[in-house]
Amino acid sequence: MYNDDTKKELENIVRGSILKGDGNHCTTIRNFLCASFGASTTVKKEFESKLLIKKEQESSLRNYATTHQLWIDHLPGQYLTKGGESKVYLDIQTSSVIKINDAVYYATWLEYFNSLILHNLIFKDTSYSLIGFIDIENVFYAVVKQPFIIAEGQASLDDIRSFLEYNGFQNVKRQDYINKEYGLILEDMHDENVLLNSEKLFFIDTVFYIVAENYSTP
Template sequence: MDREHSQVNSLLAEAANLIRREKKAAGNVEPAEGYKRRQIEELKLFATQHNLWININSLPLSYLSKGGENEVFTGHEDIVFKLNNFEYAGEDLENFFIRIEAHNVFFSNVTYQMIGFAYNSQHEFCAVLVQPYVRAKREATEEEIAEHMQALGFEMVYEDEYHNAEYEVFDAVPNNVLYGIDDKLYFIDTQIRFRPIEITL
C-alpha cells in the first residue's frame, strides 16, 4: 500500500490532508499533547466552513451499541453509522486517518466513508463514519481470522495482533470480525497503525 496515494473518499482525504498540514506547520514547537487539541479545532472550523455538521438526533436512526470510541446507530438496512470520538488516536489525530485509510485497503468489503462531524451523547467531537451493515451467521473464529490475515501477507505476532512490513493490525478478535451469510469474513472494527521504523546503527 502506498502511504501517499491511498484511495479513500474525498471528505476523508481532505480532512486527513488538513490534519497532516496542521501537524507539519506545528513542527516540534508544540508538545505532542497539544497536537490533538489544535487538530480538533481545525476540524471543527473545517466542518463549519463546509457545512459538514450532522445532527444525529434529527436522523431516523436507532442506537445499537457503544464501545471505547464509537457510538453505533442504524436506520438503514444496508449501513451503520459510527460516531468516532478519536479516543484510540492517542494525542495525534493523524493516527485515526492512517487507520481508516489502511482499513479501506485491507478490508475493502466493509470500507468506511466519512460523511461529516457531530457530537456524541457525551458531547465529544466525533467523525461520523458509515460502514456497510454486515449480515452475519456468527463471529469469526481465531483460526479463520489468522488464515485470512496470513493470506493478506500478515504474520501473527500475538493472538489478536498481526504485522507486515509496514503495518500492525491488532484487536483482530472474533467480536470485531464477522462471518457473513456469504461465507466471507468482515473485519468491522480492528485497530491499525504504522509499524515503528527500526533504526540500526
C-alpha cells in the first residue's frame, strides 16, 4: 500500500499539477509539457485525434533538447533486443539497460513522461532516468536508463496479480489492470515484463495510462 507522500504524488500526477523537482529530467520535462500544453486524460480511441498535439510536443521537445544540451550522438552499450515499445541496449560499465522509445504506445509525449514518473513512483527498484534524446532516420526517441536486473527465475502470474492487487490494481482482462481510485491503467503485466530475483518481483517494462473519468472498464 502507498504511504501519504506517495498518495499525494499520485494525485498530483493525475491532476496534472506541477511536481516538485527531484533532480530527474523526467520530472522536469513532464512539468514543461504540462505547463506548455496542459494536462488531459485519454483512452486509446483518441490516439488519432491527438496526433497533432503529439507532433507539437515533439517539436517543443526537440527545441528543449537543443537548449538544454540533451541531444545524444550515439547510443552507449551493446544492442540486446527490441520489445513492444523500446529498443534495448546493455551498458556493462554502469550495470544498466538503455532503452530508446518513440512513445508509439502513447497518444502524446506527456502521456509517455507521466508513465515514466508513475513507474518511478510505484516501482522504485527499477526507476528510469532520462539520458536525453536522439534522432534516428528522422524518428525522435527518448533515451532512458534503468538498472539491469538478472532474472533468477520466472515470475508467477499469480504473484504479479497479488502484488498489484495489494497496491490497488484490479485485474480486468488477461494481464491488464486498472486502479479505479486514481484512474490508472497498467497494461501487459506478463512474466516477460516482470523479473524474479531473490524471491522479489522487479517490474522492468510498464505502460501506464491516466484515463478519463467517464472511462468504463472492459
